[in-house]
Amino acid sequence: MELRQVTDTIWEIPRTGSMRVPGRIIADEKLLPKIREDKAHEQVANVACLPGIVGYSLAMPDAHWGYGFPIGGVAATDPEEGGVISPGGVGYDINCGVRLVTTTLRYEDIRDRVRDLVNALYHEIPAGVGSSGAIQKVRGADLKAVLEKGARWAVEQGFGSGADLEHTEEQGCLAGADAAAVSERAKTRGEDQLGTLGSGNHFAELGVVETLFDPVAANVFGLYPGGIVLIIHSGSRGLGYQVCDDYIQTMLRASAKYKITLPDKQLCCAPLNSPEGKQYFAAMAAAANYAWANRQIIMSLAIEAIQKTLGASPRELGARLLYDVCHNIAKLEEHEVNGIKRRLCVHRKGATRAFPASRMEVPTSYRTVGQPVLVPGDMGTGSYVCVGTEQSLRETFGSCCHGAGRLLSRTAARKSQSPNELLQELEARGVVVMARSKKTVTEESPDAYKDVDRVAEVADRAGIGKRVARIRPIGVVKG
Amino acid sequence: MPFRFLEHPADIRFECFGKNPQELFEAAAQALYAVALRSYRDSVEDSRDISLHADGWEELLVRWLQELLYLLDAERFVASHFDFKRICDNNLYVVAQGYSCEPTDREREVKAATYHGLHLTKDGEELRAELVLDL
Numbered sequence: 001m002e003l004r005q006v007t008d009t010i011w012e013i014p015r016t017g018s019m020r021v022p023g024r025i026i027a028d029e030k031l032l033p034k035i036r037e038d039k040a041h042e043q044v045a046n047v048a049c050l051p052g053i054v055g056y057s058l059a060m061p062d063a064h065w066g067y068g069f070p071i072g073g074v075a076a077t078d079p080e081e082g083g084v085i086s087p088g089g090v091g092y093d094i095n096c097g098v099r100l101v102t103t104t105l106r107y108e109d110i111r112d113r114v115r116d117l118v119n120a121l122y123h124e125i126p127a128g129v130g131s132s133g134a135i136q137k138v139r140g141a142d143l144k145a146v147l148e149k150g151a152r153w154a155v156e157q158g159f160g161s162g163a164d165l166e167h168t169e170e171q172g173c174l175a176g177a178d179a180a181a182v183s184e185r186a187k188t189r190g191e192d193q194l195g196t197l198g199s200g201n202h203f204a205e206l207g208v209v210e211t212l213f214d215p216v217a218a219n220v221f222g223l224y225p226g227g228i229v230l231i232i233h234s235g236s237r238g239l240g241y242q243v244c245d246d247y248i249q250t251m252l253r254a255s256a257k258y259k260i261t262l263p264d265k266q267l268c269c270a271p272l273n274s275p276e277g278k279q280y281f282a283a284m285a286a287a288a289n290y291a292w293a294n295r296q297i298i299m300s301l302a303i304e305a306i307q308k309t310l311g312a313s314p315r316e317l318g319a320r321l322l323y324d325v326c327h328n329i330a331k332l333e334e335h336e337v338n339g340i341k342r343r344l345c346v347h348r349k350g351a352t353r354a355f356p357a358s359r360m361e362v363p364t365s366y367r368t369v370g371q372p373v374l375v376p377g378d379m380g381t382g383s384y385v386c387v388g389t390e391q392s393l394r395e396t397f398g399s400c401c402h403g404a405g406r407l408l409s410r411t412a413a414r415k416s417q418s419p420n421e422l423l424q425e426l427e428a429r430g431v432v433v434m435a436r437s438k439k440t441v442t443e444e445s446p447d448a449y450k451d452v453d454r455v456a457e458v459a460d461r462a463g464i465g466k467r468v469a470r471i472r473p474i475g476v477v478k479g
Numbered sequence: 480m481p482f483r484f485l486e487h488p489a490d491i492r493f494e495c496f497g498k499n500p501q502e503l504f505e506a507a508a509q510a511l512y513a514v515a516l517r518s519y520r521d522s523v524e525d526s527r528d529i530s531l532h533a534d535g536w537e538e539l540l541v542r543w544l545q546e547l548l549y550l551l552d553a554e555r556f557v558a559s560h561f562d563f564k565r566i567c568d569n570n571l572y573v574v575a576q577g578y579s580c581e582p583t584d585r586e587r588e589v590k591a592a593t594y595h596g597l598h599l600t601k602d603g604e605e606l607r608a609e610l611v612l613d614l
Contacts, residue, residue: 038488065488067595067611092590092613130555130582188553199588200614238552241590245545265594406489437586
């Protein structure tokens, strides 16, 4: 498949066969070979075949092979022109996302307490496969409220405060959610998983702000060198997986009904304005709201655990939600295409919204700099806080990367190091790790991921997300 | 073992084999449990009736694994013995016997069995399927 270089960070897949638009990959000459080896570029071309797609089928710098969409894939469709919505373009973990909390603690304040803090987070945040929530089973009217109110429901139950909602994408509640569109099976899977981290690449992490790239934006975000932050990565748990699975069955039939021919079954879809499309959107939004409630609860548990361990009052800890972003979602957003404003359905599958200061969706407090973009790396290297740009709005429908992106398969990662060797190596690097599964530790080792520094640098150079600060991990809890 | 893991950059890809659809579906179940569980017991304490409909063998196989995942996640049920009462290209009825597992028995969270890269082929007397599990 031909890849034509447009700039030093943009590679184009010319439109061929049943592609409706060209593809574009944001990468440099060092990231591109792995993306090609993974065949992620072929998946970018497959996505370009979706009915109603506009502009380009896109892949972010952290892209790798997924199922249907590539991970790191972005596609916008126009519902007024038969544009589709595809559950495969959102993923099973609907509204998998990241939130970052700043504190007034400095590294020197807790240097000797990191192990105690990690231990407290490990015990206070339910994590691992099959874990049950911090709150009792949520059923019936309560679960309906979670699905339709999102993070606000958690705040009403005493988890965090209303100020957190202002710093959460969509204020923690995606409009159009309908609990009735969520199956009983999905509700059953979700009823005892609220307030649980999950396993795999999900984590709770303590980090220290190491480098500032943009001191002005860092100041607006409340980031300062040596400051301690908390990062949480989790999603909609079994409820979201079941919603996706239920609607893939629906969409397989809908694709046939609407005579949509696709190169990969996992891209099955329906026009957004069809009954099937509308119902999926309502269910997806409900699952997204569950995920926001989940992260709100986890954050609250984590803050409480830190306060208790340090014997600090809320005022002394000074915990403040910097921002919460989702990176597996489809959203209705206004974008300008060829000079015309259109309301598009933007799929971000392993990609983060990166809106500039000019957009009304950006919290008022960040309207001078832009939306914070959270890019977690692996557990031994670092993470980035970036900021959205006008260029990302023009070139990637306001999207940026969501992480480092995988480099090694799980099998290869397990072969490269034993769990104990890895834990010792991380300790030597100054990172305390506690995990429920040793296999997960090795499968999530730093070697399994691409170099987050390069991914963030390429995103910055491409102009889709400017680096604000780099964060070094010091303590990690994995499921 | 009637299954083998293949390379995949992020998730789990495997192939499984059987002389007939029953063996193939049982092999796929074993592969799923090998990924999801830390330990797998040959215990029979409980049972579930599994009845599924689909448009063809490939969809039936994915739905089969999705059903076992649901039982594992929502009911903590692990199937160790399968009695295939009926199986054809668009439906199956299976009585699955097994046990209730503890959270500590679980190793990885399998989000789903996907349709991506799904292949079902027949080579002589042997049926072969290739699947990707989302982790």
